[in-house]
Amino acid sequence: MTREKISTIIGKSIFYIAVAMALFQLYNSIFPGIDPVALQNMHLMFSFVIIFLGVIKKELLNDKSKYRVLYSIAILILALGATLYVQFNHTEMVLRVGQATKMDLIIGVILLIVTLDATRVTFGKAIPIIIIIGIAYMITGPYFSGILYHGGFSYKRIISTLVTNFSGLYGSLLRTSATYIALFMIFGGLLTTTGAGQFFVDMAMVIGGRYRAGAGLAAIIASGLMGMINGSAVAVVATTGVLTIPLMIKRGYNSSFAAAVSAVASTGGMILPPVMGVGAFIMAELTGNTYATVAYSALVPALLYYTLCASVVVVRVNKIGLQPLPPEDIPDAKATMREGILYILPILGLIYALAGGYSTSRAALIAIALLIAIKLLKIIVTEPAKILDVNSYKSIVEGLAEGGKGCTGIAVTMASVGVLGNTLISTGLANRLINMILQLGNEGALFSLIITALLTIVLGCGVPTTAAYIVMAMMAAPTLVKIGLPALGVHLFIFYFAAIANLTPPVAPATIVASRISNSNYVEACGYAMKMCISAFVLPFIFVFRKEMLLQGNIFDIIHVVGSAFIGLVALSFFMERYVFTKNTILQQLALMICSVMLILPMQIGYTILAIALISMVIFQQRKTIKNLTLD
Numbered sequence: 001m002t003r004e005k006i007s008t009i010i011g012k013s014i015f016y017i018a019v020a021m022a023l024f025q026l027y028n029s030i031f032p033g034i035d036p037v038a039l040q041n042m043h044l045m046f047s048f049v050i051i052f053l054g055v056i057k058k059e060l061l062n063d064k065s066k067y068r069v070l071y072s073i074a075i076l077i078l079a080l081g082a083t084l085y086v087q088f089n090h091t092e093m094v095l096r097v098g099q100a101t102k103m104d105l106i107i108g109v110i111l112l113i114v115t116l117d118a119t120r121v122t123f124g125k126a127i128p129i130i131i132i133i134g135i136a137y138m139i140t141g142p143y144f145s146g147i148l149y150h151g152g153f154s155y156k157r158i159i160s161t162l163v164t165n166f167s168g169l170y171g172s173l174l175r176t177s178a179t180y181i182a183l184f185m186i187f188g189g190l191l192t193t194t195g196a197g198q199f200f201v202d203m204a205m206v207i208g209g210r211y212r213a214g215a216g217l218a219a220i221i222a223s224g225l226m227g228m229i230n231g232s233a234v235a236v237v238a239t240t241g242v243l244t245i246p247l248m249i250k251r252g253y254n255s256s257f258a259a260a261v262s263a264v265a266s267t268g269g270m271i272l273p274p275v276m277g278v279g280a281f282i283m284a285e286l287t288g289n290t291y292a293t294v295a296y297s298a299l300v301p302a303l304l305y306y307t308l309c310a311s312v313v314v315v316r317v318n319k320i321g322l323q324p325l326p327p328e329d330i331p332d333a334k335a336t337m338r339e340g341i342l343y344i345l346p347i348l349g350l351i352y353a354l355a356g357g358y359s360t361s362r363a364a365l366i367a368i369a370l371l372i373a374i375k376l377l378k379i380i381v382t383e384p385a386k387i388l389d390v391n392s393y394k395s396i397v398e399g400l401a402e403g404g405k406g407c408t409g410i411a412v413t414m415a416s417v418g419v420l421g422n423t424l425i426s427t428g429l430a431n432r433l434i435n436m437i438l439q440l441g442n443e444g445a446l447f448s449l450i451i452t453a454l455l456t457i458v459l460g461c462g463v464p465t466t467a468a469y470i471v472m473a474m475m476a477a478p479t480l481v482k483i484g485l486p487a488l489g490v491h492l493f494i495f496y497f498a499a500i501a502n503l504t505p506p507v508a509p510a511t512i513v514a515s516r517i518s519n520s521n522y523v524e525a526c527g528y529a530m531k532m533c534i535s536a537f538v539l540p541f542i543f544v545f546r547k548e549m550l551l552q553g554n555i556f557d558i559i560h561v562v563g564s565a566f567i568g569l570v571a572l573s574f575f576m577e578r579y580v581f582t583k584n585t586i587l588q589q590l591a592l593m594i595c596s597v598m599l600i601l602p603m604q605i606g607y608t609i610l611a612i613a614l615i616s617m618v619i620f621q622q623r624k625t626i627k628n629l630t631l632d
Contacts, residue, residue: 003060010057014050018404019397021046022189025182025407026368029361037090040170041083043178044115044415047408048079051118079114082107093164100164105156108163112419115169118412126463127416134423135162141427150427161426168422172285173414173470180281180291181414182407183364187346188229189402190368192239193395194375199340200225201243202331214325215251216313219244219258220265224306227269228276233465233502233510236266241517247329249518252322256521259514260528263503264309267510267533270465270499272302274351278410279466279499281360283491286473291360297488297550300562301496301539304549307566308535311573319579342377346370372396410466417467421474430475445483449541452476453497460501461508468498485544492550493540500536503529531576535569538600546602564608568599571615581622588618 024042028034034042055072062068085107086093093104100108116128138158141150153161162168191197204221211217222244227236241262248258270279273295280298284291346367353363379392386392424430452472460468472494480490502510505526515525543549548561575592578584584592595611602608 007057007060018401021404022186022400040174040178041086045083047411050408052076082110104164105159108159115415119416122409147432168419169415171418173418177411177414180360181278185406186403190399193399196343199343202336206333213314213317215248223265227266228272233267237513245518255518256524257528259518259520259525263510263514264532267502292354308569309532311570312532315573315577342374417470456497457501460498465498469495489544496540564599564602568596572596581626
């Protein structure tokens, strides 16, 4: 049998295993009862099998990868053997926590190795290298002095702490992946394959296409909605960008600017409620808040993020004089609504369930059930003759497979980050870092926040957003809370900077992908992206100190803070583009810069009124100038 034939068989096997994984996750959510450790272990087992079979499939097509194929087969066998051991012995292992047998320790070592390798395959070397350094530190701690010193760990204690005590690799993060996150990955997969995702893209075109900035606004809406569910800025750019970026360029947008719009909008999906790219689940777990509280508090900052992005696009389009999309490029509104209006129901059902106090798992199940029911209804109504045709349900099965595959990378990453967290906590380094940041905090809470933001961005450039957030939340959040800052505000602060690392040079992975699609200059695209997302660097500092931006406090104060920030961001777009109705004068630029800062911060109501008055004067002057030019 040829390598190509074997690779094809493996590809089909991956598909059906992914479907089985999705069905397992759904069954356990509908009929909960399996032991938590067993659930996490099954979740991890499925992930290992899918990931390593994928590697084998890829390497089989490379004639020079004979040894890598053998290595991957060996790792797969080890992964299966270790997870099966845990599955059949987890009850006894839990009872003997702290007294692991020799076989337990061997299995622990194997699980640690295969988890790191699966993470390397999925997300690169950064996380495994950091974890290896952490494990080495557990051994070499006695040889250090000062803040890095600790008493040291034996081999047995290391493996017990990180794996067999079920508090590291099998910790709360993997549990969250196996419960909440898995369901939303399945939901996202079904959205993509059932036609719901395309409906959202088409609706974005219908809504935004009628305006001069239609192509850009459509890109923002589509990327934002898909990013909210997907949780990966890079993946969303690759999915929606191939449609929206060429459309923007065709309409006259600069190719680098078009790339920036797609990258910024896709990144914003991770901070956009109600789903927030699965980050909200982790935040709820770490802060002790309900998922609904996290999503509710994150709403205004996310909308303000998109306010600046959309405002910059609108001002830029007016500046270069683009016209609305031609009718032939805009999907027919009636046809689009007629064919896909029902796809709005799963999103509404999800929001209603979360707001109504349902558990996160139950809310996700409701959304999935509605989506599948809608797809089945469409088959019955539009193609009744194909009700008994298995191919009619292919998109649902494919959606389950996509969802199952989507779970795998997150599962191994959550397991790896759980290990990393335990290395920080068990060695006492986390507490010592907390004390160090507390000492820096003597310079002021703002200084500590700046240090935290910089560290989060640096970490976020090398690891996935969720992983960067979790690591920094473990290291820095307790310190910032001790300083006196609000816990939820601090966690949102860290999450924002973990997300914005997707746009921050020199890495900026979301911008890299977008610039490749647009065949534009990467550095120029980064410049545009940084301008459009500058609110993400400013807003976190504000909502940490002004709880009103998180919709907490007096209603009048909330209106003042949120309304002021909204107007300030629009003014900031005028300043950055040097244009309102015509090119800004130097004095107008100065006024817009000062007023936008005064409004975004925000200041006392009197200064807010003064700033709005000055902005109104600039707008009035420019309208008058345009009117005089027209008369001439």
